[in-house]
Amino acid sequence: MDRLPGELLLYILSHLNFKDKLQCNLVSQEWHTRLKQTILYQGLLFRNPYHLHQAIDFFTDTPFRETVHRLDMSLCELPVATFMNLSLVFPRLKYLHIADFDPKFKAPRRPLEIEAAILSSLERSVQRWEYLEGIVERSGSYPIIMSFLKAPEPVYLTSINITYNKRHGSIGKYQHNLRSLIKLTKNAPWLEQFCARFTFVSLLDFEELHQNCPKLHTISVTTHVCDSTTGLDKWFDSEADLNHFLPYHRSNIDGTPVKKTAQSLRHLKIKLAKSFMSVRETEMTMVTINNWLQYIGLKYPNLASFDMHKISNGLEGMQAPEKQFEQQISFALSQMTSLEMLNSNLVPLSTNVVQSIPNVAGDFRQCTLYSFKHYTIQKQLERMQSLNNLNKLTVLHIISNKNNKQRAPLKFSLLESFSNLTQLTFTSQVNNCKKQISDIFANTPHLEALTLSSVCPVALNEPLCMANNKLKVLQIRRFNFFEPSDWFDLNLALKKDILPFCPMLRRFDFSTVRAEYRSDVSFLLALDFRNNHHLQKVNINLLASTSYRIDGQKADIALCPFAVYPFLPKGFSEYTACTLIDLPHPVSFNKDMIE
Numbered sequence: 294m295d296r297l298p299g300e301l302l303l304y305i306l307s308h309l310n311f312k313d314k315l316q317c318n319l320v321s322q323e324w325h326t327r328l329k330q331t332i333l334y335q336g337l338l339f340r341n342p343y344h345l346h347q348a349i350d351f352f353t354d355t356p357f358r359e360t361v362h363r364l365d366m367s368l369c370e371l372p373v374a375t376f377m378n379l380s381l382v383f384p385r386l387k388y389l390h391i392a393d394f395d396p397k398f399k400a401p402r403r404p405l406e407i408e409a410a411i412l413s414s415l416e417r418s419v420q421r422w423e424y425l426e427g428i429v430e431r432s433g434s435y436p437i438i439m440s441f442l443k444a445p446e447p448v449y450l451t452s453i454n455i456t457y458n459k460r461h462g463s464i465g466k467y468q469h470n471l472r473s474l475i476k477l478t479k480n481a482p483w484l485e486q487f488c489a490r491f492t493f494v495s496l497l498d499f500e501e502l503h504q505n506c507p508k509l510h511t512i513s514v515t516t517h518v519c520d521s522t523t524g525l526d527k528w529f530d531s532e533a534d535l536n537h538f539l540p541y542h543r544s545n546i547d548g549t550p551v552k553k554t555a556q557s558l559r560h561l562k563i564k565l566a567k568s569f570m571s572v573r574e575t576e577m578t579m580v581t582i583n584n585w586l587q588y589i590g591l592k593y594p595n596l597a598s599f600d601m602h603k604i605s606n607g608l609e610g611m612q613a614p615e616k617q618f619e620q621q622i623s624f625a626l627s628q629m630t631s632l633e634m635l636n637s638n639l640v641p642l643s644t645n646v647v648q649s650i651p652n653v654a655g656d657f658r659q660c661t662l663y664s665f666k667h668y669t670i671q672k673q674l675e676r677m678q679s680l681n682n683l684n685k686l687t688v689l690h691i692i693s694n695k696n697n698k699q700r701a702p703l704k705f706s707l708l709e710s711f712s713n714l715t716q717l718t719f720t721s722q723v724n725n726c727k728k729q730i731s732d733i734f735a736n737t738p739h740l741e742a743l744t745l746s747s748v749c750p751v752a753l754n755e756p757l758c759m760a761n762n763k764l765k766v767l768q769i770r771r772f773n774f775f776e777p778s779d780w781f782d783l784n785l786a787l788k789k790d791i792l793p794f795c796p797m798l799r800r801f802d803f804s805t806v807r808a809e810y811r812s813d814v815s816f817l818l819a820l821d822f823r824n825n826h827h828l829q830k831v832n833i834n835l836l837a838s839t840s841y842r843i844d845g846q847k848a849d850i851a852l853c854p855f856a857v858y859p860f861l862p863k864g865f866s867e868y869t870a871c872t873l874i875d876l877p878h879p880v881s882f883n884k885d886m887i888e
Contacts (some may be wrong), residue, residue: 336363345369352382365390367431377414380421387424392431392456416440427452427486434470442477450481454488469534471498472541479505486511491566493517495541496549496588503555503592513562515604518578519545546577548584551591558593562600582639583621590625597656598634599626602663616640623649634659636690641668644676655682661690674707686711690718693726703728708736715739720746725774727782731756731790734764742766747806749774750786756794764795765827768802777816784819798825804834820859828862 334357339345345366352358361383367390371379380386419440426449428438435455441448455474471489475498478484484506494516503509519525519542529535565582589599618639626632627649633656640646642662650657657680664670670691677683689711693703708714714737719728727749734740735756741763749772774780792798803818818835822828 334358334360336365337361338365340368342369342371345371346375349375349378349382353378358382359385361385362387363390364388367392367429373411373415377418380418384421385424386422388427388429388452389422389425389437390429391437412436412440416443420444424449426450427454429454431456433457435474439474439477442474442480444480447480447482449483451483452486452488453478453481453484454486455492456490457492469537472537475501475505478502481506483508485509486513488513490515491517493519493541495544496584497541497544499588499592500549500552503553503558508557509555510557511560512558513560515564515566517566518581545581545584549588551588554594555592556595559595559597561589561593561596561598563602565601565603579617582618586618586621586625586639590621590628594628595631596629597631598636598659599629599632600634600636602636602638616643619643619645622646626650630654632657634688636661638663638692641665642673642676643668644679647676647680650680652681652685655685657682658686659688659690660686661692664693671703671707678707678710683710684712687713688716689714690720692720692722694722705732705736708733711737713739716742716744718744718746719748721748725749727751729753729790730786731794734762734794738762740764742768744768744770746770747773749779749783750791751782752786752790756790761794761796763797765797766800766802767791767795767798768800770802770804771806772804773806780816780818784817788819788821792821793824796824797827798822799827800830800832801828802832802834804832822862823860824862826862831859831861 334352337348339348352361362385364379364383364386370393415436419437420443422441425441428441428450430438432455438453438455441450453474471492471494478487482505485508487502487506487509488511492514494514499512502512525538525542526532526535529538563585585601589596589601622637622640623645626635626646630651630653632650632652635650635657642660660677662670662673670693680686689708691703708717717733717737717740719733726747728745729752730743730745730750731752733743743764743766745768748769750769769783772783774783801820801822818833820831822831
């Protein structure tokens with residue numbers, strides 16, 4: 294192998310999996326060198342500051358430093374002097390993930406002249422990265438992104454991802470920093486993705502962002518709602534900061550005219566967090582959301598995915614009339630002629646909302662349904678029958694939340710209309726939700742991936758459909774049932790209602806919620822995959838606590854309350870197929886219990 298031409302070595306290398314590459318690495322010095330030059334050090338992740346310092350020392354004196362393209366040090370802090378050398382240690386870095394870095398944080402007080410000199414040196418060191426394309430930063434002032442954007446020439450930055458960390462200052466200070474960052478994006482004309490979490494974003498910010506970055510195709514924000522015009526001064530360090538904030542605040546309340554449509558934007562995600570002024574929403578909150586929907590409809594005609602929803606533990610007052618945003622969201626959707634994905638819990642999918650989705654070309658392929666207090670999932674599935682090109686929908690997410698007061702059973706027979714459905718996710722936030730999965734199989738003949746979250750499968754009746762299905766991926770997540778009878782129902786359903794009819798199954802995932810289990814109660818997960826000959830991967834994640842409580846007293850668990858045993862297809866290695874994650878105690882295996 295050492296005599297092969299370099300081009301041929303690289304060609305062969307590109308067609309091998311990682312395990313085979315390691316085997317070649319052991320027998321050939323040439324392969325070993327090629328691995329280090331091309332693959333081994335491309336992405337580095339550090340969770341320990343000591344290991345990060347070791348890596349910096351190692352790469353300082355090796356030619357392999359130029360192969361490092363990704364660096365994730367989000368769990369480590371570096372002194373500012375050390376950070377200034379990173380652009381020399383990793384000169385060809387393309388993606389940087391950093392958190393809680395602040396040149397002033399945890400530093401002794403220094404004269405203003407020295408502070409200015411340090412910040413100037415930091416800017417020059419960051420601007421040495423010529424190939425940097427994406428930065429993820431969690432802080433209050435984003436010193437790295439800001440320094441990079443202050444370069445004398447336009448930078449080829451395509452992705453900005455920021456998360457506000459409150460320990461760096463007040464909300465008012467943060468608003469000022471965000472405004473400064475958006476102004477600096479004028480120096481990043483190739484920016485394609487902008488993500489900001491836990492901030493206050495206004496419609497004026499959107500206008501300026503699109504003016505500075507005409508190639509922007511993805512925006513994702515988690516924004517607080519400011520629903521008051523009084524008492525704002527307490528959130529700001531100075532009157533100047535407050536006066537700077539007010540025009541942006543008013544743009545949400547009064548609306549902002551659209552100067553020019555953003556033709557390039559394809560993906561928009563907006564999460565509405567609670568107001569930093571009050572817990573419950575006010576009329577001003579509704580006005581703000583209405584203005585946003587009006588703006589979105591006029592600004593983004595080419596959206597492919599539209600995701601706008603309230604964080605469940607945020608705006609508590611948004612239960613009253615469930616159709617309060619129906620007219621505005623219907624208008625916005627009617628303008629999106631290329632829409633492919635919709636996820637919104639602002640309103641239920643009523644007849645008006647469904648019929649407002651153009652879907653003339655049949656591009657609409659993914660939808661999320663939320664249950665409402667007086668508008669059930671069942672009713673929304675019925676309304677979706679009027680959707681243009683319904684047979685083109687391939688992905689459906691159903692979320693039955695605690696607002697659902699009408700506990701009528703969901704009729705999976707309505708899924709028959711979605712004739713080409715390949716992926717289905719069913720999430721329940723209702724206690725003790727149990728479903729017979731063969732009812733789903735009977736109405737979704739093309740289903741390839743099924744995900745159940747906080748749902749217990751049962752086998753109450755004979756399976757409706759005895760024919761084999763095309764399911765390839767089955768995931769049972771957040772299994773939050775704690776009675777032995779529930780686990781009996783689960784095992785019986787897997788044995789008689791699910792696995793026998795999934796011969797094409799390739800992957801099975803199972804996970805519980807973290808809870809305190811009594812040591813005198815054991816739970817068995819019985820998995821019989823002997824007829825699933827295409828099985829490739831099994832992940833079992835049992836989140837068990839190491840202790841439990843009786844009358845407020847904490848006691849240790851001597852043995853893990855879980856027992857898992859998978860019967861695997863012939864010729865299939867148990868160790869490569871089954872992964873047990875996060876078990877605090879040894880797991881007992883008992884074949885007799887399964888039989």
